[in-house]
Amino acid sequence: MADDSAGVVADAGSLRSGAQGLASQAGASDAPLFRRASRKFFELRHEPSRIVTLLLGLLGGIIFLGIWEAGHYLTPEAGRKFLPSVEEVLNALITLFREDDFLDDVIASCIRIFTSFFAAAAVAIPLGVLMGCFRNLRALLNPTLSGWRYLPAASFMPLLLVWFGPTDTAKLALLFIGVVFFLTALILDNTEAVPSEFIEAALTMGASRRGVVLNVVVPAAAPAIFDSMRNMIAVGWTYLVIAEIVGAQDGIGAMMMRAGRTLSVDNIMAGILTIGVLGVLTDILFRIVARLLLPWAGSR
């Protein structure tokens, strides 16, 4: 509604300037149209309609594929197999699923991601919430935990291999380490962001400390904690390939490493594409679960 009226006002304005027929503007006869379109596109904080949002999202994807495709065909014949075209990668992906049991790899990777992530969440949520509630606990633990965040998770791989060998445990441990310290820090922030008035209101109603933590702080922080988890599982996906590089028999990363040895760039890119799609699907899954579990929080 507001859009329409704004459009009408803009049109009236341009009509008036047209009627005045300023000589200085006559020279640039096609410029106003472009300027009007660009002014409309770059309207500050203007929310496009659902359909326009969808179309713009599709357009962005098509532009990306177009650049990729152009890159392929602009590459000299001899080098083209190092940058396969979109259709070659899609064909490779279909072949992987049909002939090479790629679905088993995908499932294996998903199980690794979700197992390690929920283990990390099971540690990070209580730790973050308790540190957010009790400043002494934060003073005790946070400096040490913060230090761990600066250590690159990938650098633990040699150590984990010595400890656990090329087992699933080593891979899960890496994914766990990559997520748990950041997730704890985020949940600590989420917990501290709970308004102290909520806590004080509960205390003046006679709530126990335990009751305040469980019945006030946790539900108050829950929507933000869900957002933190959604963002951190994305980081989990980024560690997947590193975890599966070494001694993995199955998983998306293992497939990509095998493909790398035979220079099958199409398969490598099919793997990257798969991880991207799975990441987006995980994100959507988290949003749906959050909406079902926390209906009061509104759309996030």
Added chain:
Amino acid sequence: MSVAPLIRATSVGKDFSKGAVRALTNVSIDLHKNQITAFLGPSGCGKTTLLRIIAGLDYPTRGLITVDGETVAGPGPERGMIFQAYTSFPWLTARKNVEYGLKILRIGKEQRRLRAMKFLKLVRLDHVADHYPRSFSGGMKQRVALARTLAQNPRIVLMDEPFGALDAQVRWEMQELLIELIEAEPRTVVTVTHDIGEALYLADRILFFTRQPGRIKADLALEFKGGRRFKKKEQLYELAGYREMEQQLFAMMREEIGTVGDEA
């Protein structure tokens, strides 16, 4: 008055930042049962600090507070508190918000429900009892908080600028609602405000605070009201003596603001 005071503050002082800021010095007051007292004064005069100490949310650096002869050692449900910030819990419906306080008092499920609905009706929110506060206006959120606190049946209701975040019209509606609720079920009320009109309308007695260090500048019995409370705010303006009192409070307020203005 021969009756023992319900709330007694004895030489209460409170410092912040290791004594660098003296929020309160040497405040001694008696507050009596079923009276409405307003703590009035400019911003930063320690009136909220004193209220929080009575609530048990802060501790005095010096002196002590007793309620019914017992020293306050922490917050408790016999001293309900309403905050300026909206404290209705967004994850609970209006009814569940009210039931939350009753659950703490270990009241059975059926009783909780009945009592919650009774108090939601009193604050005229029974029609949205099963809605989440997210869609509520500021006034509605504050009425949820009011119902939640009163449903616990506290002897003392402490209010920290409870209507400060509301716009002018909703504010006087809430003031009138509060008088209606307290008249229906008498309670001891302490309200903090810097709104002179609000203090004059709500209170039976006004304690005016000086700023930094906060102490009681004047203890005003509001005799012009003749011990009455009024359903409508405008009834107050017809009373002889209202304007004089208002002017006196304005003068005191200017005096207090002035002292800090001179320093700057």
